[in-house]
Structures are given as C-alpha cells and as structure tokens.
Amino acid sequence: xxxxxxxxxxxxxxxxxxxxxxxxxxxxxxxxxxxxxxxxxxxxxxxxxxxxxxxxxxxxxxxxxxxxxxxxxxxxxxxxxxxxxxxxxxxxxxxxxxxxxxxxxxxxxxxxxxxxxxxxxxxxxxxxxxxxxxxxxxxxxxxxxxxxxxxxxxxxxxxxx
Amino acid sequence: xxxxxxxxxxxxxxxxxxxxxxxxxxxxxxxxxxxxxxxxxxxxxxxxxxxxxxxxxxxxxxxxxxxxxxxxxxxxxxxxxxxxxxxxxxxxxxxxxxxxxxxxxxxxxxxxxxxxxxxxxxxxxxxxxxxxxxxxxxxxxxxxxxxxxxxxxxxxxxxxxxxxxxxxxxxxxxxxxxxxxxxxxxxxxxxxxxxxxxxxxxxxxxxxxxxxxxxxxxxxxxxxxxxxxxxxxxxxxxxxxxxxxxxxxxxxxxxxxxxxxxxxxxxxxxxxxxxxxxxxxxxxxxxxxxxxxxxxxxxxxxxxxxxxxxxxxxxxxxxxxxxxxxxxxxxxxxxxxxxxxxxxxxxxxxxxxxxxxxxxxxxxxxxxxxxxxxxxxxxxxxxxxxxxxxxxxxxxxxxxxxxxxxxxxxxxxxxxxxxxxxxxxxxxxxxxxxxxxxxxxxxxxxxxxxxxxxxxxxxxxxxxxxxxxxxxxxxxxxxxxxxxxxxxxxxxxxxxxxxxxxxxxxxxxxxxxxxxxxxxxxxxxxxxxxxxxxxxxxxxxxxxxxxxxxxxxxxxxxxxxxxxxxxxxxxxxxxxxxxx
Ligand SMILES: Cc1ncc(C[n+]2csc(CCOP(=O)(O)OP(=O)(O)O)c2C)c(N)n1
Ligand SMILES: [Mg+2]
Numbered sequence: 001x002x003x004x005x006x007x008x009x010x011x012x013x014x015x016x017x018x019x020x021x022x023x024x025x026x027x028x029x030x031x032x033x034x035x036x037x038x039x040x041x042x043x044x045x046x047x048x049x050x051x052x053x054x055x056x057x058x059x060x061x062x063x064x065x066x067x068x069x070x071x072x073x074x075x076x077x078x079x080x081x082x083x084x085x086x087x088x089x090x091x092x093x094x095x096x097x098x099x100x101x102x103x104x105x106x107x108x109x110x111x112x113x114x115x116x117x118x119x120x121x122x123x124x125x126x127x128x129x130x131x132x133x134x135x136x137x138x139x140x141x142x143x144x145x146x147x148x149x150x151x152x153x154x155x156x157x158x159x160x161x
Numbered sequence: 162x163x164x165x166x167x168x169x170x171x172x173x174x175x176x177x178x179x180x181x182x183x184x185x186x187x188x189x190x191x192x193x194x195x196x197x198x199x200x201x202x203x204x205x206x207x208x209x210x211x212x213x214x215x216x217x218x219x220x221x222x223x224x225x226x227x228x229x230x231x232x233x234x235x236x237x238x239x240x241x242x243x244x245x246x247x248x249x250x251x252x253x254x255x256x257x258x259x260x261x262x263x264x265x266x267x268x269x270x271x272x273x274x275x276x277x278x279x280x281x282x283x284x285x286x287x288x289x290x291x292x293x294x295x296x297x298x299x300x301x302x303x304x305x306x307x308x309x310x311x312x313x314x315x316x317x318x319x320x321x322x323x324x325x326x327x328x329x330x331x332x333x334x335x336x337x338x339x340x341x342x343x344x345x346x347x348x349x350x351x352x353x354x355x356x357x358x359x360x361x362x363x364x365x366x367x368x369x370x371x372x373x374x375x376x377x378x379x380x381x382x383x384x385x386x387x388x389x390x391x392x393x394x395x396x397x398x399x400x401x402x403x404x405x406x407x408x409x410x411x412x413x414x415x416x417x418x419x420x421x422x423x424x425x426x427x428x429x430x431x432x433x434x435x436x437x438x439x440x441x442x443x444x445x446x447x448x449x450x451x452x453x454x455x456x457x458x459x460x461x462x463x464x465x466x467x468x469x470x471x472x473x474x475x476x477x478x479x480x481x482x483x484x485x486x487x488x489x490x491x492x493x494x495x496x497x498x499x500x501x502x503x504x505x506x507x508x509x510x511x512x513x514x515x516x517x518x519x520x521x522x523x524x525x526x527x528x529x530x531x532x533x534x535x536x537x538x539x540x541x542x543x544x545x546x547x548x549x550x551x552x553x554x555x556x557x558x559x560x561x562x563x564x565x566x567x568x569x570x571x572x573x574x575x576x577x578x579x580x581x582x583x584x585x586x587x588x589x590x591x592x593x594x595x596x597x598x599x600x601x602x603x604x605x606x607x608x609x610x611x612x613x614x615x616x617x618x619x620x621x622x623x624x625x626x627x628x629x630x631x632x633x634x635x636x637x638x639x640x641x642x643x644x645x646x647x648x649x650x651x652x653x654x655x656x657x658x659x660x661x662x663x664x665x666x667x668x669x670x671x672x673x674x675x676x677x678x679x680x681x682x683x684x685x686x687x688x689x690x691x692x693x694x695x696x697x698x699x700x701x702x703x704x705x706x707x708x709x710x711x712x713x714x715x716x717x718x719x720x721x722x723x724x725x726x727x728x729x730x731x732x733x734x735x736x737x738x739x740x741x
Contacts, residue, residue, distance in 0.1 A: 062466040071342040
C-alpha cells in the first residue's frame with residue numbers, strides 16, 4: 001500500500017540524512033521525498049511517499065516519531081488531503097506535432113517554460129494521475145528528458161465556511 | 162564574562178554530576194585535557210584504547226544508573242569508539258561520548274585526523290551533535306545528558322571542533338530544558354493497564370517476561386510486588402537478569418536459545434505473557450510464527466517502536482515500566498476478591514514439574530574443570546554479592562545460566578550487539594563506580610584478548626577487578642556451532658596460540674593465577690578474592706564443553722537440544738585432539 005507521510009522536522013543540518021538513514025538502514029523504500037521550509041522558518045516539512053504492508057508503515061511512522069528532530073508525523077493515508085507534484089518535460093516534437101503539444105499543454109493547464117528550435121519544455125502541476133496521463137500522451141512525440149519534484153501534500157480543513 | 166570552551170565543557174559535565182571521565186588524548190582535545198589537568202572534583206581515567214573508554218563508560222552507567230562519559234580525540238580516536246557506542250545503543254545504555262574534531266574551518270577538507278564521526282555514528286547513537294558555536298556548548302551538553310538518560314536511554318555523541326574547545330564564549334547553562342520534538346511517554350494509558358489487570362486475573366497460565374527495561378527504570382521492586390501479588394512466574398531475558406531474584410520460587414530463569422527448559426516450556430504453554438521492558442529479540446523468540454501460540458500478549462515498553470515490531474501484541478502499554486507497574490499493582494490490590502494463590506495452583510504445579518524434570522545441570526568431572534563448576538564456585542565464594550560482567554560466547558551463556566543474581570545492576574553483558582571485548586573494560590568502569598564491590602569479568606580466552614590492554618588501566622588506577630578466564634583454547638561458541646551444525650568442520654575457531662595469561666598479568670604488574678584441575682578451582686578463587694589487585698584467573702577448562710539447552714537457530718523455542726541427546730562422538734573428538 002502506498003502512503004504519503006507528512007513530517008514536520010526541526011530545520012537543522014543533518015535532519016534529512018537522519019530521516020533518509022532511517023529508511024535505508026531498515027530496508028524501507030522511499031518513492032519520493034520533498035523538503036521545504038514552513039511558515040515558521042525553524043520548521044521544515046518533508047513529504048515522504050513510501051510503500052509497504054500496514055505493519056511496516058506503522059513501524060515507519062513510529063520510527064519517524066522516535067527521531068529526536070521530528071516534531072510531528074501525519075500519515076495522510078486515511079486523511080482527506082490534496083496532493084500535488086510538478087514535472088518539467090522536455091519534448092522534441094516534429095514540425096507537425098508542435099501544435100498538438102501546445103494544445104495538450106493547454107488542456108492540462110501546463111505552461112511552456114522554455115523553447116528552442118527543436119524542443120519545448122513544459123511545466124505541469126497536478127496529482128499523480130494527471131502527470132502520468134500527460135506523460136503518456138506526449139511520449140509518442142519524443143520526450144527527451146523530464147524531472148519531477150516529488151509529491152507535496154496537505155490535509156484538507158474539515159469544517160468549511 | 163567569556164570563558165574558554167574547555168572550561169565550559171568540563172564545568173558543564175560537573176553540573177551534570179560527572180565525577181569520572183574515561184578518556185584518551187590527542188591533538189584536537191589538548192585544550193580539554195589541559196583544563197582537566199588541575200580541575201577539581203572530576204577525574205579522568207586514562208584508558209589504553211578508546212573502545213575500552215566507551216565500554217568503561219557503559220559499565221559505569223549500567224552498574225550505577227548514572228550517565229557514563231568518554232572523551233577522545235578526532236579521527237582514529239573517534240572511530241575507535243564506534244563499537245562501544247553501538248554496544249550501548251543496542252542495550253539502551255546512557256553514555257555521552259565527547260569526540261574532538263578538526264577546526265570548524267577545516268571540516269570536510271580531509272584534514273589530518275578528520276573523520277565524519279557524526280555521520281558515522283548517526284545510526285548507532287540516540288542522537289548526536291556537531292557543535293559549531295561556543296555559546297551552544299553548555300546547552301548542548303545539558304541536552305545531551307537529558308536525551309541520553311530519559312525515555313529509552315542511549316548513547317549521545319558530541320563532536321567538538323578544536324576551535325570550539327580552544328576558543329572563548331559564554332557559559333549559557335540552561336536551568337530547564339525543553340525539546341519540543343522530544344517528549345517520551347512515561348505514564349501508561351490507564352485503560353490499557355486496567356485491561357492488563359483483567360487479563361492477569363482471567364489467565365490460567367500467565368508468565369511475566371522481564372527485560373533490561375525493568376533495570377533501566379529501576380522497577381525491580383514493583384516487578385517483584387506484581388509477581389508476588391498475582392502469583393505470576395517471572396522469566397528474565399539476558400538483559401533482564403537481576404531484575405528479579407533468580408533464587409525466588411517464582412523465577413523461571415532465562416528464555417530463548419540457551420534458556421531453561423521450564424522457561425521455554427512456560428512461554429509455549431502460556432495463555433498470557435506480560436512482557437515488561439523487553440523487545441522480543443530473535444534470540445528470545447526463536448521461530449516467530451511458533452512463538453507462544455496460545456498467549457495473549459501485554460507489552461509494556463517505553464519505546465513504541467518496540468511494540469508490534471516482531472510479535473503481535475494484544476495490549477500495548479507505552480510508558481515507563483516503573484510507573485506502569487506501580488499503577489498496575491495499585492489496581493491489583495483493589496481486586497481483593499481474586500484468590501490469586503488458588504487460581505495459580507495448577508499452573509505453578511506444572512512449572513514445578515518441569516523444573517524437576519529438566520533442571521539446569523551439567524556433568525561434573527573430577528579430572529577436568531567444567532566451566533559451570535567454576536561459575537558455581539564463584540557464586541559460592543562471593544555469596545552472590547558481586548558485580549559480574551561477561552564477554553561473549555559460551556562464557557556469557559554459562560555466566561547467565563549458572564551464577565545467581567538477586568539484585569539489578571549486578572549483571573553487565575553485551576546482549577544486543579554481542580560484543581567480544583566488552584566485559585573487561587565494563588568491569589573496570591563498574592569498579593570505578595563501585596569501589597567497594599567485588600567485580601568479576603567472566604571471560605573467554607578469545608574475548609579477553611580483544612581489550613586485554615586495559616589491564617594497564619586497572620593496575621594504574623588500583624582497580625582490583627577480577628577476570629575469570631574460561632580458557633578452552635577455542636572460540637568456543639563458534640566451535641560449538643561448527644560441531645553441531647557444520648559437520649565438525651572447525652574452520653578457524655581454534656585459537657592455536659593462547660597467551661600464558663598468568664604471565665600476561667604479571668607483565669602488567671597484576672596477579673595471575675592458574676587452575677588446571679577441579680581441585681584448584683576453589684583455592685584460586687579464594688586467593689583472587691583476597692588479592693587487592695587486579696587478578697587474571699586462568700581456568701583451563703574442558704574444551705569440549707558445550708552450552709545446553711540449545712534451540713537451533715530458526716527452530717521453535719520448545720525444540721531444545723539437551724546434552725544427553727548429543728550423539729556420542731568420541732572417535733572424532735580424539736581425532737580433533739590429535740590435530741591440535
Ligand atoms: C567482536 C566480535 N567478533 C566476533 C564475534 C563472534 N563470536 C561470538 S562468540 C565467539 C567466540 C568467543 O570466544 P571466547 O571469547 O574464547 O569465548 P568462548 O565461547 O570460548 O567461551 C565469536 C568469535 C563477536 N561476538 N564479537
Ligand atoms: Mg574460548
């Protein structure tokens with residue numbers, strides 16, 4: 001089962017390697033990890049996507065909590081949340097495909113962030129399925145390279161209004 | 162007012178109540194050593210190896226309950242501490258290790274004697290620090306001691322760049338510490354504790370398994386109260402030895418690979434296990450899918466990650482053992498109506514039968530010294546009033562099986578990491594903390610050679626530790642496995658040349674005694690205990706002796722092999738002897 005875990009940590013050197021070491025040292029797998037500052041610059045949030053049986057993920061959550069620099073761990077598996085990932089894709093369409101690429105980018109609310117004679121670099125933001133779908137569609141037009149940001153996620157507020 | 166970094170370090174240690182540091186000097190810690198030269202109320206014990214220093218700090222901590230401290234230089238000094246740190250980490254022992262580091266400016270430059278010790282020890286410390294600002298020194302040390310000794314204790318390392326200990330800054334001693342991301346749960350959940358009491362009252366065949374956590378939280382009295390109140394027998398893991406008196410009628414001894422017949426049978430037959438401060442190590446559980454098939458499991462532990470790591474737990478209670486057992490006992494005492502003795506009668510009878518059927522035993526010989534005999538005689542001669550440390554191997558298991566412990570903090574052994582070379586320096590550390598106690602390292606001839614240099618430390622500081630070397634001329638435990646599971650192919654387990662330990666002792670100005678036949682054993686022990694100096698007792702034991710019972714790796718714990726079931730192998734044995 002895949003879990004997205006949001007981890008609040010002290011913004012200190014070495015913390016990322018403690019978290020990464022926890023995974024590597026115990027043979028747990030990290031699918032993606034992204035880190036950034038929060039409102040409070042002394043705190044960072046890591047969004048970690050991992051996969052494992054329930055018991056393994058329970059251990060991961062507990063082990064994360066046990067790290068001295070970890071302030072809060074939230075497994076978003078059972079929590080209503082919004083997920084986003086950004087991807088930048090360098091595409092090499094033929095002259096005839098160029099219009100199609102731009103059309104697809106528009107449908108996916110992507111932006112062209114760079115272009116050259118032979119390439120377009122397109123930025124797409126969305127949840128995983130959207131990104132996968134876009135990649136699938138542009139693949140036949142020649143994808144030279146892409147980079148993904150890793151997922152970030154935030155819990156939805158329960159009461160609206 | 163600004164003061165030197167060295168002063169801040171040493172004065173902070175004093176504020177933490179540190180009286181002894183186990184250390185070894187080098188270039189980047191010279192300022193610290195210089196300050197220690199005439200510092201009052203704090204003594205540096207110069208070891209002969211940094212591994213020795215960390216094990217001494219560990220033995221000091223285990224035997225006293227205080228935090229042990231080691232101080233070493235950068236690079237090789239720091240890397241030499243790693244085994245000691247990992248040993249302490251596996252057994253949850255509070256030590257603080259101070260390492261020197263190259264000047265901040267040079268970090269990352271592959272400078273002379275630079276090692277990234279913070280990186281190296283990240284996975285084997287509870288926490289570690291690189292101090293980059295002198296003003297942070299005092300708060301860091303305060304925090305380090307707090308982290309090392311609270312929650313599930315463990316080793317903490319502080320890396321001190323040369324410019325930090327040599328520079329000047331502010332002594333910012335914080336009276337209080339508050340780490341927002343570190344708040345171990347100490348009080349157990351009341352509802353869960355009540356449930357546990359219900360289970361104990363309902364159970365027909367309960368056992369308590371007590372581990373090192375009981376000792377760490379000083380919960381022996383509470384454990385005993387629980388056992389006696391509810392008439393539940395107690396099994397003590399290797400790390401839990403001493404948490405419950407082994408001569409108590411409710412004691413079942415040690416479980417697992419070399420555990421007693423009756424402890425393992427009790428676990429397998431039990432309908433309730435109350436596990437306190439233990440973590441279901443694979444040496445305890447054997448084949449996990451066959452472990453305690455009928456038992457409901459109550460697991461009390463301060464570390465939530467220990468719970469449900471290896472075995473299914475029905476009632477998890479996270480918190481400090483002492484607190485939880487206190488509450489548990491209070492609730493039990495209000496349950497007047499339960500006739501504890503009555504409801505336990507059949508179960509205790511069953512356990513007694515098992516004890517009668519296969520008690521811990523060995524075959525005495527009057528021609529060759531049996532290691533178990535040596536340990537029995539050590540027990541008799543000391544009246545059990547001693548701190549026993551062990552090395553690793555057969556010696557460790559025989560010590561655990563045949564010495565009797567009735568007090569916590571009297572049996573110090575590397576349980577988790579199984580570190581050969583632990584016992585002797587740990588004994589020295591324990592002797593520093595307990596100058597008036599008899600401290601004995603029960604050693605193997607292999608293990609003792611791993612930190613034998615610390616004999617100099619014992620001699621210099623007049624620490625009269627005793628070492629009982631069970632000398633079988635073999636890496637005995639390895640040899641045992643090879644005999645039993647590798648068709649007697651004794652690949653590299655014969656030590657061939659074992660030094661003359663009597664002469665070694667004498668070379669260090671200590672005392673060496675040798676026992677070659679059973680009748681020598683008692684006189685040698687008596688002589689050693691009378692001697693006010695460190696003593697090596699070289700017991701030339703039966704090299705064929707094996708540790709029993711034994712659960713083969715991967716088998717269920719009721720699949721024990723006993724001595725008498727061993728097929729006779731006289732012929733092969735003779736052949737082997739000829740090769741020697
Ligand atoms: C540092 C270290 N290296 C290797 C081992 C593996 N090992 C476990 S027991 C043992 C043999 C110990 O020999 P000895 O100290 O003579 O004890 P005996 O078993 O003979 O009593 C070895 C090599 C270990 N536990 N620790
Ligand atoms: Mg040996």
